Amino acid sequence: MLKISPQAVIDPNAKLASDVEVGPFCVVGPEVTLGSRCRLIAHVTIMGRTTVGAGNVFSPNCVIGGEPQDLKYKGEISSLEIGDGNQIREAVTIHTGTQGGGGVTRIGSNNLLMVNAHIGHDSAVGDRCVIANNVMLAGHVVMGNHVVMSAGAAAHHYVRIGDHVFVGAYSRVHIDVAPFVKIQDDTVWDTNTLGLQRCGFGSEDIEAIDDAVRRLFISKKVPFAQAIAEFDTMNGINPHVKKLVGFLRERDMGKHGRYLEKFRGK
Numbered sequence: 490m491l492k493i494s495p496q497a498v499i500d501p502n503a504k505l506a507s508d509v510e511v512g513p514f515c516v517v518g519p520e521v522t523l524g525s526r527c528r529l530i531a532h533v534t535i536m537g538r539t540t541v542g543a544g545n546v547f548s549p550n551c552v553i554g555g556e557p558q559d560l561k562y563k564g565e566i567s568s569l570e571i572g573d574g575n576q577i578r579e580a581v582t583i584h585t586g587t588q589g590g591g592g593v594t595r596i597g598s599n600n601l602l603m604v605n606a607h608i609g610h611d612s613a614v615g616d617r618c619v620i621a622n623n624v625m626l627a628g629h630v631v632m633g634n635h636v637v638m639s640a641g642a643a644a645h646h647y648v649r650i651g652d653h654v655f656v657g658a659y660s661r662v663h664i665d666v667a668p669f670v671k672i673q674d675d676t677v678w679d680t681n682t683l684g685l686q687r688c689g690f691g692s693e694d695i696e697a698i699d700d701a702v703r704r705l706f707i708s709k710k711v712p713f714a715q716a717i718a719e720f721d722t723m724n725g726i727n728p729h730v731k732k733l734v735g736f737l738r739e740r741d742m743g744k745h746g747r748y749l750e751k752f753r754g755k
Contacts, residue, residue, distance in 0.1 A: 497529075506543075521554065524573070537585045538566065542573040542598065551581040557610030559587050559628065572598035572616070583608040589754040590629050597634070609646070621658075629749060633668065635688055647749040651736055653688065655681045664746030667736050669698045669729065670706070675746075677706040690729075697727035705737070 493499065496513035503517045506525040511517065515529045518536035524543040529535070533547045537554030547553065554569045556562060567585040570593060577583075581602045586592040590611025596602075597616040606624045608614065614626075615634035625643040626632070632644075633652035641659040644650065651668030660674050671679040680699040690698075705716050720726060720734045744750040 494531075518554070538568040539571070539585070540568070541571045544574045545571060545577065546575075547577045548579045548581075550579050551577050553577065553581075553583050555582060555584050557584045557587045557628070559589075559610055561589060562587050562610075565592075567592045567594075567610075569594045569596075571596045574599040576601045578602060578604050578606075580605045581607070584610045586611045587628070603640075615652070629753075631749065635684065637684065645747070647747045647753060649736075649740075649748060651733075653681055653684050655684055665736070665740040665743070665748055667733055667740075669733060670702055677702065679707075694727060694729050697730050698733065701727075701730045701733055705733075 491505065491507055492510040494511060494513040497511045497515045499511060499517040500519035502519035504522040506523060508525055509523045510528045512529055512531040514531055515533045520538040521535050522540045524541055526544045527541055529547045530549055532549040533551055535553045539554035557567065565588045567587055569583060569585045575596060575598065583596065584594060586594045587610050594608065594611055595613040597614055599616055600614060600618045602620045603622045605622055606620045608626050609628040609630065611628050612626050612630040614632045617634055618632060618636040620638050621640040623641045624638045627644060627646035629647045630644045632650045635653045636650055638656045639658040642656045642662065644662040648662055649665040651666055653669050654666050655671040656662065657673035660672060662675060664675050666672055669681055669685065670677045671681050680702045682695060682699065685695050705713065717734060717737055722731045722734055739748045740746060742748060
């Protein structure tokens with residue numbers, strides 16, 4: 490049963506599932522769609538062309554679907570898409586896309602976005618990520634699945650963060666981050682072994698990933714270019730290691746350590 494506080498302001502053109510709950514002093518704009526079991530606790534603003542899946546919880550003072558912070562934006566149509574089962578905590582901001590970035594910002598499913606996190610325009614966040622307090626993702630950032638980004642960390646625009654990455658607190662991420670690693674700033678310091686175990690990776694796969702991470706980032710016995718050239722991705726390589734090496738080779742094809750940077754518009 491639809492539960493709407495009399496203190497809420499909901500545009501008559503908004504589309505709400507029959508069991509959505511909207512608390513006091515919330516504002517829902519005309520182009521918003523809210524899926525089943527969504528809950529807006531209080532003082533939540535959802536605006537813009539925003540589509541929200543099922544079972545999402547929005548905490549007080551978050552602002553979802555605001556216009557992008559981009560001087561090139563001139564009011565063109567853009568949107569935000571949010572999946573299912575996300576927890577959006579207090580004061581989180583998520584902006585819609587821009588024409589130069591495809592026009593869509595995307596958030597996957599079952600993510601936890603903690604207090605005061607910001608997701609910039611045209612970014613994409615995967616599934617089951619933890620984005621901690623005061624984390625900032627600039628525009629066009631692409632984050633994989635099962636990523637933990639610790640408090641106060643920030644990602645430069647056009648950065649990619651691979652699957653199963655752990656980013657240390659207050660890190661400044663300027664270059665693409667390969668999957669399966671722990672980083673502080675732009676420096677890989679270990680394999681994300683615990684994260685892989687929690688996601689059900691077997692011991693053989695973890696050992697293969699760890700060996701690759703140490704050869705590529707930790708040992709420094711040979712230059713990085715030589716270390717990566719030693720991996721033959723065509724002959725029986727572990728599939729997770731192949732993914733890791735392929736990601737790094739793509740990074741080298743980009744600009745400034747960011748693969749997506751070469752696609753950047755003027």
